[in-house]
Amino acid sequence: MPKKITHFTHPKHPLVQTLIDRRFKCDGCKYPGSGLRYYCDIFDFVLHDRCATCPPALHIFAHPLHPLTQVARTDPADPRVCDLCREPVRRTSYRCVACGFDLHPLCAMLPPTVEAELHSGHALSLVPAIPQPCSACGEVCLVWRYRCIPCKVNLHPQCLFGWQVGMKKTTHRG
Template identity: 40%
Template structure:
């Protein structure tokens, strides 16, 4: 049973115009959480204003299985005076956020809604708070939101995937590019960043790991950007394959 989606909404953060629901493979910058997005969004046809679906129609409160004692509340701006960061991806909180007043944990709306299970077309990837296998990008283990394979051998930190996107985004601005859609051709490839973390694995085993990581990252990227669908996953996969 599909959940009903309102075709148009009036949002308090942009009350002068109605926002229309649309789904596009063009990347955008969410004016709510200030994070990148792709796929489903609410957009103002008059202004350059976009909201992730998770940011446009958030739940006032939220519980997460990783933090069973927490009761997250939705805030339109980070609470308090100090800089806050998302406990899922490690990036700064600059706008809309879920915050637990008791524990102090913070989650970006899209991070808070990351699916517990993703499928890259061949295998399931499970969202985990702590893993024992090294991340295919940074080589570290331990605490950190990650997507791992069912065999627990393959692991990608949410923070590492987000770092890849942020690094690419920064390169665009450093080069003087102004259109955010140019990020589409600059999402870095994972190939070449994984070989150092395979221990004694050689030849076919290394290649298998690289292939798995390349397939997994497209669905993880699409989920982080707010739309973990097969269609958007395929689009992201095509973008990742570009140089």
């Protein structure tokens, strides 16, 4: 039996875990995805596997002071930006109301440390720092990046994990 859940962004019908190769746009965070998803075929409603299964509230190292609650943005006149990747919050985010702090659900699921083929030998830690170029793509890492401190290597989360994290690579504008 495929896994089924109900989610606060689509309470009417259960969502069924489905594996399809085709790309999709997540109706939760409104960022693209591919592969594993949760799907309602009545309304053609789809969520990233991780957007569907991440907890309603969490405590995360990136915001140690307060717990964050998963919410859906309803006011289009209230633009928000993810405090980790600096891309817009399109619909759902983990939010600290007290601080006005937001994270994309997929950014909130990023591991604090990783071992990666792009920089083998040392573990990389997700840390905030001043803007510096990414060692993989050469574009600037704005705030948070995976960093190897002894080697001074910086890597965008999206360069390490690709579209899996739902983020667009920062492009030069203007």
